[in-house]
Each structure stands twice: as structure tokens, then as C-alpha cells.
Amino acid sequence: MYFCHMSFLDEIARRRTFGIISHPDAGKTTLTEKLLLFGGAIQEAGAVKSNKIKKAATSDFMEIERQRGISVATSVLAFLYKDKKINILDTPGHKDFAEDTYRTLTAVDSVIVVIDVAKGVEAQTEKLVEVCRMRNIPIIVFINKLDREGKDAFDLLDEVEQKLGLTTVPLSFPIGMGYDFQGIYNLWNENIRLFEGEQKTTISQSNLIENIDDPALEKAIGSSAKETLAEELELVREVYPRFNQEAYLAGDQQPVFFGSALNNFGVQELLDCFVDIAPPPLAKDSEERTIAPDEDAFSGFVFKIHANMDPKHRDRLAFVKIVSGTFTRNVPYLHVRLKKKLKFSSPNAFFADKKEIVDISYPGDIVGLHDTGNFKIGDTLTSGEQIHFRGIPSFSPEHFRYINNADPMKAKQLNKGIDQLMDEGVAQLFTLELNGRKVVGTVGALQFDVIQYRLEHEYGASCTYENLNVHKACWVEVKAGGEEDFAGFKQTKAKFLAKDKQGQLVYLTDSAFSLQMTQSKYPGVIFHATSEF
Ligand code: G4P
Numbered sequence: 001m002y003f004c005h006m007s008f009l010d011e012i013a014r015r016r017t018f019g020i021i022s023h024p025d026a027g028k029t030t031l032t033e034k035l036l037l038f039g040g041a042i043q044e045a046g047a048v049k050s051n052k053i054k055k056a057a058t059s060d061f062m063e064i065e066r067q068r069g070i071s072v073a074t075s076v077l078a079f080l081y082k083d084k085k086i087n088i089l090d091t092p093g094h095k096d097f098a099e100d101t102y103r104t105l106t107a108v109d110s111v112i113v114v115i116d117v118a119k120g121v122e123a124q125t126e127k128l129v130e131v132c133r134m135r136n137i138p139i140i141v142f143i144n145k146l147d148r149e150g151k152d153a154f155d156l157l158d159e160v161e162q163k164l165g166l167t168t169v170p171l172s173f174p175i176g177m178g179y180d181f182q183g184i185y186n187l188w189n190e191n192i193r194l195f196e197g198e199q200k201t202t203i204s205q206s207n208l209i210e211n212i213d214d215p216a217l218e219k220a221i222g223s224s225a226k227e228t229l230a231e232e233l234e235l236v237r238e239v240y241p242r243f244n245q246e247a248y249l250a251g252d253q254q255p256v257f258f259g260s261a262l263n264n265f266g267v268q269e270l271l272d273c274f275v276d277i278a279p280p281p282l283a284k285d286s287e288e289r290t291i292a293p294d295e296d297a298f299s300g301f302v303f304k305i306h307a308n309m310d311p312k313h314r315d316r317l318a319f320v321k322i323v324s325g326t327f328t329r330n331v332p333y334l335h336v337r338l339k340k341k342l343k344f345s346s347p348n349a350f351f352a353d354k355k356e357i358v359d360i361s362y363p364g365d366i367v368g369l370h371d372t373g374n375f376k377i378g379d380t381l382t383s384g385e386q387i388h389f390r391g392i393p394s395f396s397p398e399h400f401r402y403i404n405n406a407d408p409m410k411a412k413q414l415n416k417g418i419d420q421l422m423d424e425g426v427a428q429l430f431t432l433e434l435n436g437r438k439v440v441g442t443v444g445a446l447q448f449d450v451i452q453y454r455l456e457h458e459y460g461a462s463c464t465y466e467n468l469n470v471h472k473a474c475w476v477e478v479k480a481g482g483e484e485d486f487a488g489f490k491q492t493k494a495k496f497l498a499k500d501k502q503g504q505l506v507y508l509t510d511s512a513f514s515l516q517m518t519q520s521k522y523p524g525v526i527f528h529a530t531s532e533f
Contacts, residue, residue, distance in 0.1 A: 008326070008362070012293050015364030016278050017087040017321075019104055021129070022114035023122035027144040031114055031261040032077065032088060036352045038271055039079030039086065075306065075319060076350035076366045084275045087350075087366060095124055098443050099395065099425060100304070102131055103377060106392050107303040107321035109364065110138040110278045112270070113164075114261075117143050117150030117177070121163040129164045136251035138279055139166065142270055147260045149178035154235070157256065166254040169243045170236050172269055174258040175221060175229050182221045184258060184266045185212070185229060187236070188243075188273045194220055195265070245277055281364035284323045286380070286387040291324050293363035297383040298325035298333060300367075302375050303392065305424040307458065316424070317348070317368045318375040325383060327361045336380040336388060344369050376423035393532035394500065397428055397441030400470035400508065401448060406462040417459030421451055422501055430473065430498035430506055439498060439508070440465075441473060469510050473498075474527035476505040482524020489522040504531060 022028040077088045089108055091101040105111070111132055115121060132139055141160060143153075151159070157168045171188040174181060183194035192209040209217045212233065218226045247253035255273065259266020281293040291299050304319040320327070327333075332341040348368035349358035361367050369375070378392040405414050418438070422429045427442040442448060448465060455461045476497075478486045490497065496508045507527060509515040519527060526533075 009294060011085075011362040012364065013280050014083060015085050015087065015280055015362065016110070016275060017089065017108055017281060017364045017366070018110045018112065018274075018278060019089045019091045019101075019108040020112045020114060021091050021101065021105075021125070021132075023116070023119070023124040026114045026116040026119070026122070026125070027261045028091075028114050031112075031142065031144065031267065032074075034261050034264055034267045035086075035088065035271055036077060036079055037264075038268060039081045039352070075304065075368075077352045078350050079352050081271060082275050085364075086275070087364065089366070091128075095444060098124075098127065101128060102395065103303050103392055103425060105131055105135070105137065106301075107319075107366070108137065109280070109282050110140070112140045112142055112274070114142050114144050115156075115160065117145045117156065117258075118148055120151055120156060120159050126163055129166070133165060133251065138249050138251060139254045140248075140270070140274060140278070141166070141168065141254055141256040142261075142266075143256065143258045144261050146174050146177055146181050146184075146258055146265065147263055153177070153232070153258065157240075160254075160256070167241065167247075167252060168256045169240050169248075169253055170258075171243060171255045171273060172257045172259070172266060173229075173232060173236060176225060180225075181260075182225060184269065185233065186269050187233075188255075188269065192217060193265075193269070195263075248277060249279055281323070284389060286389045288385075288387055291387065291389075293324050295324040297385060298327055299323045299380065299382045299385070299387055299389075300327060301381070301389040301392075302377055302379045305371070305375060305377060307420075307424055307454070316371045316373075316375075316420075318371040318379075320367050320369055320381060322361055322363050322365050322367065323389070324363055327365075327367055329357070329359045333381045334384050335374060336382060336386060337376075338374060342374065342381075346370060373420060373423075377425045390532065393530040394428055395443075395530050396473040398443055399445055399448070400430075400439055400441045400468050400473075402466040402468050403438050403440045403451075404464045404466060406464045410461045413459045414455065414461035414463060417455045417461050418451075420459075421454060426454075427451060428473075429501050430508065432495075433497040433499065434495050439468060439470070441470075470508045471511045472509055472515065472529075473500075474507045474509060474515065474529065475500075475531050475533065476507050477526040477528060477533060479524050479526060482522075485522040485524030489518065489525050493518065500531065502531070 020028045020032055074090045079086050089104050091104050113125060113129060115125060143156060153174055160166055160168055173185045173187060175183045175185060183192060185192050190211060212230055243255060244253060248255060257266055257270045261267060283290050283292045300320045300322040302318045302320055306317045329347055330343050330345055332343040335342050346357045348355040349361060350366060355368060380387055380389050405411055418429060427440050427447050430439040430441060432439065452463055455463055493507060498506045498508055500506050515527065
């Protein structure tokens with residue numbers, strides 16, 4: 001028993017569950033692939049498919065389906081490295097799928113942010129890092145594509161600090177850049193790695209140079225490059241704080257690495273440091289109490305639901321992050337929202353190239369559960385305790401349309417389809433208070449096509465859309481003593497009021513201006529940008 005308990009704690013301590021976030025094209029897929037190569041999880045480059053939605057694909061449904069297929073396959077990529085079990089959770093970079101990424105970020109214990117050296121901090125990076133910072137998720141920054149001409153390293157560090165609000169600590173530093181890129185000075189392990197040959201595509205294991213005074217360095221890169229490097233390193237040491245692991249874990253300090261994922265440069269340095277400093281599974285807040293990973297009782301939550309690709313099999317895969325205890329096959333667990341016990345005969349564990357039925361999973365792991373419609377995003381499973389995990393809020397959609405039934409014979413199919421697609425988190429549904437009409441809200445315009453297509457192909461239902469002028473959805477809360485304002489607000493804004501799927505009251509405001517006016521007219525009512533407040 002004692003031994004058994006030890007191994008449970010060891011299992012927790014060796015897990016690293018994280019996400020890679022970036023603006024599309026910064027190199028997330030390439031970096032993921034290189035990490036898997038180091039882990040020996042794949043044998044050759046090109047094995048990880050990019051799940052980017054290519055621009056031309058927006059009206060091509062086969063392409064959307066293909067992307068969906070890839071995105072199941074890459075949802076969780078697990079591998080072993082230096083005896084650590086590493087789980088990479090896939091985060092779509094495309095802005096139309098930003099909600100997916102926000103939800104996935106509730107299941108990671110840390111993130112790596114990839115930034116393109118030439119483009120610097122881009123829009124999607126800003127949004128995603130903001131979400132990480134709200135939750136104090138530990139962040140490591142990887143500045144990619146050093147083989148290309150880009151911004152000056154110091155300017156880039158400034159930009160990262162300004163735009164992302166981070167406190168950077170360079171743990172590596174480039175020697176030259178673009179055409180002059182010669183290698184990386186690793187401040188973490190204090191050594192230097194240089195490119196080999198003209199092509200800058202291979203790194204030599206042999207030309208690992210121990211320190212800056214090594215004569216081999218000057219010989220290899222020339223005396224002026226060596227001088228520059230020495231000056232830059234001095235500046236780094238003067239200007240930036242020393243790395244402090246606690247500050248990193250608290251989200252107060254962010255280590256930065258430079259490299260080129262495509263050429264496999266700087267990637268191993270990143271990975272070696274990552275396994276040393278990144279956090280194992282952390283405790284998680286629930287509405288009732290904080291749950292520690294080493295508690296014996298199992299708990300976990302659903303952060304993603306994926307519909308089966310085969311429309312003949314309606315079952316879906318619910319992705320559960322294990323927070324505490326162990327998840328064991330065929331053991332009944334409490335589905336807290338439904339208040340019923342469910343057991344799972346074929347829970348899936350994920351690896352880089354396959355998924356497999358697994359008997360036991362530990363905190364930090366993700367299990368995929370076959371589901372016939374019991375789950376929705378945010379659901380909690382436990383050994384029996386009534387726990388509700390927090391932190392999967394809905395954000396206001398950007399696009400809103402009425403959804404109408406186009407085939408009166410198929411109303412039931414339509415409702416079921418809409419229901420299930422919303423549980424999956426494809427979009428949000430609002431029901432107008434005044435007339436019961438249904439409004440679908442999405443992050444990107446692309447989702448409307450996806451919904452229409454999937455309703456038809458998976459549920460045999462057809463729908464049409466109708467435009468509706470909504471700027472934002474705001475979740476409504478009444479302040480203590482604000483009842484009179486609330487009554488006035490309800491009366492004047494009756495045709496803008498709706499319920500979300502949880503039955504929470506939402507104000508569908510038609511412009512930023514009218515939201516502002518309404519807010520100043522009814523100070524007793526609070527308008528929230530997310531469903532969780
Ligand atoms: P993403 O997942 O973040 O969207 O980016 P992805 O890895 O797909 O990389 C986007 C493009 O950037 C790819 O080129 C990729 O080869 C290139 N890339 C990634 N890392 C580096 C690097 O270190 N240096 C250079 N020079 N390029 C890099 P593509 O032409 O768009 O795609 P592909 O046709 O080569 O796959």
C-alpha cells in the first residue's frame with residue numbers, strides 16, 4: 001500500500017500538461033513536431049498535420065471536415081522525455097476558434113507562447129496571453145524563425161513586455177540573426193551551440209562550446225561577432241532580472257528562448273529547461289473548495305467535446321482533465337450536474353500517434369470518454385463529492401443571427417442538433433424573452449456554415465439564418481438594492497433580452513453606445529462580458 005501511494009505521488013510529479021499558443025503561422029505546428037521528435041514519439045518531420053484553416057477553405061466543407069479529423073488526432077499529444085510524461089493540448093490558432101482555445105487553457109498547467117521574430121507580437125497572441133495572465137498560468141516565450149531577418153532581440157523583448165505585459169527573462173540569446181545567424185548562447189545551462197555548415201539546417205552535437213571565453217568560439221564566429229555577443233550578454237545581465245522559478249510559477253516572470261523550430265535550433269534547450277521548471281499538475285479551485293491533485297478521490301472536468309466524424313455513429317468524445325485521484329476504467333463516477341453515476345468501459349488515453357484504451361490515468365492526464373449526449377463543456381465528474389469546477393466562462397460572441405427551421409417535418413432533429421452542437425461549444429444559443437426566437441452567436445462567421453453543414457449531414461435537419469443587429473451579449477446581474485433599476489431596464493429593453501442555455505439573463509445590446517447609455521441610466525444593473533462573475 002505504501003509503495004502504491006508513493007507511485008501515485010511520483011506519477012503526479014512527473015506530469016507536464018501544457019499548451020502551445022501563437023498567432024497562426026508563427027510556428028506552433030512545427031515546434032510541436034520538433035518536441036515530439038525529441039521525445040521519440042514520431043520518427044520523421046511532417047507527421048503532425050497542421051490543423052490550420054487555410055484561407056481558401058472557408059467555403060469548402062470537405063476541407064472543414066478534414067480539419068475536424070485532424071483536430072481530433074492532434075487534440076492531445078503525449079510523449080515521454082527524461083522520464084517526464086508530457087501532454088501537449090492542441091489550441092487552434094485561428095481566431096474563429098478562439099473559444100476552443102480559451103477552454104483548452106482551463107486544462108493546461110503552463111503554456112509556451114511562440115512568436116515570429118519578424119512579425120513580433122500579433123493580435124491572437126495578445127488575446128491568448130491575456131487569458132493566461134488572468135489565470136496566472138506560467139508562460140515560457142519562444143521566439144521563432146531566427147534564421148530569417150527579424151527584429152532586433154532587445155526591441156523584441158521590449159515589445160513582448162509592452163504588448164503582453166510580461167516580465168521577460170532571456171534564458172538564451174541569439175548570435176546574429178537572419179543571414180548572420182550563427183547560433184544560440186544558452187544562459188540556462190551556460191553553453192553555446194553553433195550552426196554547422198553553410199545551410200544553417202543542422203546543428204552539430206560536437207560544436208557545443210562551453211563558454212564565451214572558449215577560443216573555439218572566436219574561431220568559429222569571428223572576433224567582431226564575439227565582441228557583439230559579449231556586449232549583448234553583459235546588457236542582458238544588467239537589464240533583466242535573474243531567473244526565479246517561484247516568480248515564473250506565480251506568473252510574475254517569463255523566461256524567453258530564441259531559436260528556429262524549422263531548423264531544430266534552440267528547441268532542445270527549450271525542452272530541457274521546460275521539463276526542469278514547468279509545473280506538475282496544480283490544485284484547482286471549485287465553487288466549494290480547492291482540490292489538490294494528490295487527494296485520493298477522483299475529480300475531473302470536461303473541457304472539450306468532439307463529435308464523431310462518422311455521422312452513422314452519433315457518439316462523441318468528451319475530453320476530461322483529471323484534477324485529483326485516479327480515473328479507473330469501469331469504476332462508476334458521479335456526473336455532478338446530472339446527479340447520476342456513470343462508468344466508462346473504454347476510456348481513451350492519447351499518445352502522439354494513436355489513442356488507446358487505458359485502465360488508469362493520473363492527475364494532469366486527459367482521458368477521452370465516449371459519450372452519447374450526457375456531457376457538456378464544464379461538466380464535473382467525481383468519486384462522489386459535489387464539486388463544481390470554475391473557470392470555463394462563455395465570452396460574448398462576435399456574430400449573431402436568428403436561426404430558423406427550413407423543414408417543418410424535421411423540427412425535432414433540428415432542436416436536437418442545435419442542442420448538441422451548442423454542448424460541444426461550436427456556438428452559443430440565446431432564446432429571446434419576448435417571442436422565444438432562437439439566436440445563434442459565434443466567434444467567427446465560419447461557424448455559421450459549419451453549423452448548417454453539420455445539422456444537415458449529422459442530424460438530417462436544415463436551417464436558414466436571418467441577420468440581427470447585435471453588438472455584444474452581456475450577462476446581467478442585479479446589484480443589491482438595484483431592483484428598481486432592474487425593473488426599469490427590463491421594461492425599456494424587453495426586446496433585447498434573452499436567456500442563454502443555462503437560463504442566465506443576457507442583454508443583446510445593439511451598439512457600444514447604447515450599452516454605455518443603458519449602463520449609466522441603470523446603475524443598479526451590472527453588465528458582464530463573460531458568463532462567469
Ligand atoms: P502555426 O502552426 O503556428 O500556424 O505555424 P506552422 O508551424 O504551420 O508554420 C508556419 C510556416 O512557418 C510554415 O511554412 C513553416 O514551415 C514555417 N516555419 C516554422 N518555423 C520556422 C523557422 O524556424 N524558420 C522558418 N524560416 N520558417 C519556419 P509554410 O510555408 O506556411 O508551410 P509549409 O508549406 O512549409 O508547411
